[in-house]
Amino acid sequence: MHLPSHSGKCTGFCDVAIEVKMKQIFGHLLVWGAIVALMVASLGGDSGSDGGAYPARPIKLVVPFGPGGGSDTFGRIIKRGIDEAGLLSQPFVIINRPGGSATIGSRYVRDAKPDGYTLLLLHDAIITAKYSGKVNYGPEAFEPVASTGEIGMVIVVKDSSRFETLTQLLEECKEKPDTVTNGVNLGAPTHFAGLQLEQAFEGSKFRFTQSGDGADRVQKLVGDHIEVSSFSVSEYVGFKSQGIRAVAYLGEERCDALPEVPTALEQGIDVVDSNRHYWWFPKGTPKECSEYIAGVLKKAMQTEHVRERLAELKMEPNFLQGQEFADYIDNQVAGAQKVGEQKKPDVPDIPTGVGWVLVACVVAMIVERRRSANVDAKAPETSVPEVSKASPATMRTVGLLAATAAYVFAMQYGVPFVWATLAFIPCGGFLLSQHKRSHALVLVETSLLVAFGVQFVLTKIVVTDLP
Numbered sequence: 001m002h003l004p005s006h007s008g009k010c011t012g013f014c015d016v017a018i019e020v021k022m023k024q025i026f027g028h029l030l031v032w033g034a035i036v037a038l039m040v041a042s043l044g045g046d047s048g049s050d051g052g053a054y055p056a057r058p059i060k061l062v063v064p065f066g067p068g069g070g071s072d073t074f075g076r077i078i079k080r081g082i083d084e085a086g087l088l089s090q091p092f093v094i095i096n097r098p099g100g101s102a103t104i105g106s107r108y109v110r111d112a113k114p115d116g117y118t119l120l121l122l123h124d125a126i127i128t129a130k131y132s133g134k135v136n137y138g139p140e141a142f143e144p145v146a147s148t149g150e151i152g153m154v155i156v157v158k159d160s161s162r163f164e165t166l167t168q169l170l171e172e173c174k175e176k177p178d179t180v181t182n183g184v185n186l187g188a189p190t191h192f193a194g195l196q197l198e199q200a201f202e203g204s205k206f207r208f209t210q211s212g213d214g215a216d217r218v219q220k221l222v223g224d225h226i227e228v229s230s231f232s233v234s235e236y237v238g239f240k241s242q243g244i245r246a247v248a249y250l251g252e253e254r255c256d257a258l259p260e261v262p263t264a265l266e267q268g269i270d271v272v273d274s275n276r277h278y279w280w281f282p283k284g285t286p287k288e289c290s291e292y293i294a295g296v297l298k299k300a301m302q303t304e305h306v307r308e309r310l311a312e313l314k315m316e317p318n319f320l321q322g323q324e325f326a327d328y329i330d331n332q333v334a335g336a337q338k339v340g341e342q343k344k345p346d347v348p349d350i351p352t353g354v355g356w357v358l359v360a361c362v363v364a365m366i367v368e369r370r371r372s373a374n375v376d377a378k379a380p381e382t383s384v385p386e387v388s389k390a391s392p393a394t395m396r397t398v399g400l401l402a403a404t405a406a407y408v409f410a411m412q413y414g415v416p417f418v419w420a421t422l423a424f425i426p427c428g429g430f431l432l433s434q435h436k437r438s439h440a441l442v443l444v445e446t447s448l449l450v451a452f453g454v455q456f457v458l459t460k461i462v463v464t465d466l467p
Contacts, residue, residue: 035448054116054289058091061119064105066098069213070232074149074277075121077309081300088296101125101187103135110141114282116289119145123275124189124332131336132187139329142280143287146294147320147328148301149310150276151232152255153193154246155264158221161228166248166267169228170197173204183211183226189275190217190230193250195339196271197264218242232275233257234313250274257314276318278329294321364398399431421451 061079065071072094079092097105102125109120120126120142130138155166163169173180184191191208198204209226211217214235220226222243231239233255236246246261250273254263264271279297281290300306301319310317320328407424411417425447426440433439 032445035445035452039448039452054292055088055090057117058093059088059117059119059293061092061094061121062105062109063094063096063121064098064102064125065096065213067096070235071121071123071277072096074313074315077306078148078297078300081303081306082296084305085299085303087299101129101134101185103129103187107135109280109282110137112282114143114284114286116281116285116293118282119293120280121277122280123277124192124336125187126278126280127329127332127336128189128192129187131333131339132191134187139278139280139333141283143283143285143290144325144329145279145281145290145321146297147276147278147318147325148297149315150274150318151234151313151315152249152251152274153189153230153232154236154250154255154258154261155193155197155228155248156221156231156236156244156246157228158224159243159245161245163228163247165262166197166264166269169247170201170204170269173198173206174201177203177205178207180206180228181226182206182208183217183220183229184208185212186210189273192336192339193230193271193273196273197269199339200264200269200271214239218244234315237314255314396431400428403427403431418451418455421454422447425450 061075063072063075075094079094082088082092097108099105100107102122106120106122106126106129109118112118126142127138129135155169157163157169163172169180182194184194186208194206194208198206206228211220211226211229214231217226217229217231218235218239221229233249236244237257246258248264248267248269249255249258249261250264250271252263252265252272255261279293281293298319298321301317307317403424407420410420410423426443429439429443429446433443
């Protein structure tokens, strides 16, 4: 009697298994090949020296405000002057990174690679943000390039306001402290203008309220939500027809564009203030890069387009670089430090709040796990109702929320998008896959593809930026 042979069937199964395994290996090789290519493409362009004349690739200009604002408009005026005169051999790309009273954009540039390809355009807010307590860094955290353009500031009320002069306004702030609402961007030059007025008129005190950009402040003035605010001369000229009136110009002499507006000095208030646009590189950027860009900016300031547009904006085409610029900044810092010691705004620390939420989530997870374990250990399994045990789905949800909070929190404090994503995706995927170790390789591959893929597409193709 002969038993049927299964050797042929086994051989067939083995062949199929080997074929499946080979396909899996081939698939992983393709994935890792794509990962390596993306890593080289997204990071290779940022490696130190370009081995040639500077600049060898596009220069990113970070404007820490939204499109259409004063700084964005000024940056685009300079960009057009550079482009039309052919002053740069590489593209000059403007990237808007608004938020945090300009601190999001400034922090990004501060932490960028000091290779001469990431530039910051930021006015006196780079000084006032530090001495108002919003951030712990100022001009010392950057390489100064140049100062281009100066514009005066005016103190403004509604047309129908009871305040006819700056002195009258400050007298009421003294008689009824903390009652006159002053709309400002907390930590920005508009806020410091108000603080300087308080300091110059002893005993006076405004009630400062966060009011955003110029367009927002003028609407709040006209709508009687605030009683006073500060504007640049160009903003005031543009908004004047909406029903606002200047009570003082914060210059040493009257402004040619506003000859009817008296200075604060004329009214016995010793305050002189203006705003300049500064250009900064990350600390450690080679000096030759700063000097090269300063030279480009100086030539741009002399172009016909820039001169005409600055005249329209009532802005003086001043230009400073080198030691002259450094001395000017030192003087501004000394003044801001003196005013900043007077008062710091009570601004909520949102990042710290997020951090405490993260800690609370982690603590809740640990407590719930221990409680469930203690119940299981002390009582027979049949006596423990199923509902008393921690739900695995609930625990995964809490864990995922904690991981997401940590992800956002990390990028808020300067962890680059790529590295934060490389940690977040495997962590989140591990929780969602119910801790299955067999998914580890796929999660690692996915995190690498997403992190470096998104980095490549958004920074090399569409030319935007990530944290």
